[in-house]
Amino acid sequence: MIKFSQINNINMKIKFEFEKSIINGEYSAKYFLTTRKILEDNNKKEKTLLRFKHFQNNVKVAGISECLQLLEFALPKDVYKNTKIYYVPDGTITNENDPILAIEGDYKEFGFLENIIDGILSRRSSIATNTYNIVNLIGSNKIIFMADRCDDYLLQPYDGYSAYIGGIRQFVTEKHVHLLKNYNDTKVLGTIPHALIQQYSGSLSKALIDYKKSFPDNPIVALIDFNNDCLNEIQNLYDNNIKNIDYVRIDTSKKLIDKSLQKQFEISKDNTLYGVNHNLVCNVREKLDSLGYKSTKIIVSSSINLETIKDYINKKTPIDVFGVGKNFLNIFVNFTGDLIKLNNQYLAKSGRDNNIDLQLSKMMQIN
Secondary structure, eight states, X not given: OOBGGGOOOOOOOOOOOOOGGGXXXXXXXXXXXXXXXXXXXXXXXXXEEEEEEOSOSSXXXXXXXXXXXXXXXXXXXXXXXXXXXXXXXXXXEEOTTOOOEEEEEEHHXXXXXXXXXXXXXXHHHHHHHHHHHHHXXXXXXXXXXXXXXXXXXXXXXHHHHHHHHHTOOEESSGGGGGGGXXXXXXXXXXXXXXXXXXXXXXXXXXXXXXXXXXXXXXXXEEETTTTSOHHHHHHHHHHTTOOOOOEEEEOOOTTOBOHHHHHHSOGGGOGGGBSSOXXXXXXXXXXXXXXXXXXXXXXXXXXXXXXXXXXXXXXXXXXXXXXXOGXXXXXXXXXXXXXXXXXXXXXXXTTOOOOOHHHHHHSEEEO
């Protein structure tokens, strides 16, 4: 059952752009184009209902606004006016077999868009749900969307839009917020990369001193794992009179154990010490506090996902912000489009013919 009470009422004022080659069928699976040709050749003009659904529970839908604009873009004006469209808004929480989008009309006019719509809804809803699950757990102000280096760069605007539906507000590239220009609640944040520290021969202090000269009004985020010695790095910052550090970020590789932990534990017997972990974060918090950096917040990144965040919460690890990347891009919501009616009578592939008249009556409608 669709949980309309949980709809995130976002009035998406977004203008999506589409290639004209969509109309030519260049993005359509060949068998949809074959079907259209056969129906045209035989002058078939049946009234059909194409229903889109997925197979998961507690999915936050995204991509609907994009699909609605796609239909208006790709269909001739007279065809669009005679095509009835049912949909749930972006942000709706839905479950297995809930109708998400339904198109009623002459199938040969819109069927070539079926695989495109499946793809849009699958990727957008997966990312929206992945982000929503973490936002729902810890709040949007504790997450940075860092998925820019995990997939095709051309997808950044659409991934950012999907993450926004899921509740994310902090991003790392301008293209992430490209489609969100009408919304003033997004931020594009930046720290310094390991590359800048390398350019200063591994000296974080020297890199930050020059960073502050170039960006005097920006917050200072100290990336403290370059030398795999986080505590000593913090000490060096203090010794070099680097004050007012807003954040430290820990991004230790899963293949390494920080030097402070190597001294503290019997490392050969403890696999939990690799990478960013509870003990390392606690050591960093203690070191910061001991040197007077009590207001400095801790960002962690590197293979962060929903389960690791839950584990950190259970252990009460003193983390202020999580940087999440590839795990936001897990595409696990798969949509399918099915023809379920022919001339107002139910007729569908076996297993896909459930009655949806009541659900359609509750959905929003165009035409």
